[in-house]
Amino acid sequence: MSSFEYNQAPLRVVFGTGTLSKVPAELERLKAFKPLILCTPEQTFQAEKVENIVGSVKGITPVGVFSKATMHTPGNITDEALEFLKSSGADSLVSIGGGSTTGLGKALAVRTGLPHVSIPTTYAGSEMTPILGETVGGEKKTRSDPKILPTAVVYDVDLTMTLPPGLSATSGVNAIAHSVEGLYAQNGNPIMSLMALEGIRSLATSLPTIVSSPSDVPARSQALYGAWLCGVVLGNVGMALHHKLCHALGGSFNLPHAETHTIVLPHALAYNAPAIPEVMQKLAEVLPGSDEDAIKGLNVLLTKLKVKRGLKEFGMKESDVDKAAEIATRNPYWNPREIEKEKIREVIRRCWEGEEARADL
Missing domain, CATH: 3.40.50.1970 (Rossmann fold)
Structure with missing residues (x-):
């Protein structure tokens, strides 16, 4: 260890x-x-x-x-x-x-x-x-x-209980994002990794139930428990590319917080995937429908949750992609994979367009 x-x-x-x-x-x-x-x-x-x-x-x-x-x-x-x-x-x-x-x-x-x-x-x-x-x-x-x-x-x-299904979905994926990055944080540790995986598992299994049956009390309780664990992870270890992208996009283009995290998460993970094979395997184990592919698991989850997948649906312009790439690569956070501006620009473009995430950068 x-x-x-x-x-x-x-x-x-x-x-x-x-x-x-x-x-x-x-x-x-x-x-x-x-x-x-x-x-x-x-x-x-x-x-x-x-x-x-x-x-x-x-x-x-x-x-x-x-x-x-x-x-x-x-x-x-x-x-x-x-x-x-x-x-x-x-x-x-x-x-x-x-x-x-x-x-x-x-x-x-x-x-x-x-x-x-x-x-x-x-x-x-x-x-x-x-x-x-x-x-x-x-x-x-x-x-x-x-x-x-x-x-x-x-x-x-x-x-x-009265949190609308759509907002439940995006705020829950926002929480999942905290734990995903916690799994490969520079200052991560085994305790936070255990909390991260349990938090992701709890939310990934409960959120689809909440979307289909908003008044399901056990699902609501499980989701809140998962969010608590994911929040603990966020508060104890450093964040990386995903959060840097979301801060750049949300703060500079006034995009909604949870929705932005939801859109960016699978793309940021796909970018980092080549550098974190062990994390990808652990993630796949806690994401239903992943078929041993964590990126597929996230794509499947977002499809089940019926969330919007493109930043353009929240008012971001295609002409903003270059500016966003400039801001996101300025003073970058530590990241397991080297930050390359042109590839980050493509990540942001895919987020803007609403494409499914894929690990080909």
């Missing part, structure tokens, strides 16, 4: 059904009595539900709801939320939603040092990472800091 280092950041997790009712206890444990609740405009009703639950407990007084969380965590929204927070006198943060809301909670927590309780409603996994991606001046940049990691995470399967 190769040598490795393993660090585990402290983070409390509450997982189950009906666990939203435990949020007040988490705040009390943190000695936080004036929480600011964060959400997107579309999830105000969920934030208000949290506000009511928390506010019904003696001694806890929510200071309000900030409902402008936006994908890719734009700097101007963070600045506005920070002013709202300071004027409210909040002593803590509670975010409810997907990666956009979690990202805003992280941005505020790292700037203020306030405790952050994250309540995920999708399968993105951002809540388990000390990583923050922020967009300023049309370009998305990421940083990692233990202070970014939420203080506690409350997983409530009930909150995912």
Whole structure:
């Protein structure tokens, strides 16, 4: 076995059904009595539900709801939320939603040092990472800091029951992407690899059921469990080409986060396949329908999930492909295969066109 280092950041997790009712206890444990609740405009009703639950407990007084969380965590929204927070006198943060809301909670927590309780409603996994991606001046940049990691995470399967099948599919594949890259990360280790494979297996088997039967509780529970594991992987090891491509595409062309990860994943894996034969074999074993070919397994999964496969379907122009290749190959992340600009351009073109992934570059 190769040598490795393993660090585990402290983070409390509450997982189950009906666990939203435990949020007040988490705040009390943190000695936080004036929480600011964060959400997107579309999830105000969920934030208000949290506000009511928390506010019904003696001694806890929510200071309000900030409902402008936006994908890719734009700097101007963070600045506005920070002013709202300071004027409210909040002593803590509670975010409810997907990666956009979690990202805003992280941005505020790292700037203020306030405790952050994250309540995920999708399968993105951002809540388990000390990583923050922020967009300023049309370009998305990421940083990692233990202070970014939420203080506690409350997983409530009930909150995912109304997540539309399409969004369930893409946010789940987004989570799978975290674990796929974790399997060949430069600083990977056996513990993260075990979590990665279990997370991928859980999501790859449950997501097709959710798409066909959205109210299937066991499938929803299995998917949320898988997303948790994939998020842990993302938070503990480095990422490579896939995430660099998604950050470049999402931050520079305002493409939807989960959908972009879904489209890019099989193509990024296909590019790296020649350099990671052992990983490809392990992946094939946990992807149903792979026939010992991990790329085929991902193509089969995306077909079952009925997701869109082309970036052009989300507004990206063909003329943007060259610019995207330039951004994606500038200051590249570590990657198991050498980054070649012209081949990366072709990867992006295939993502734009919506072609099935193939390992021929």
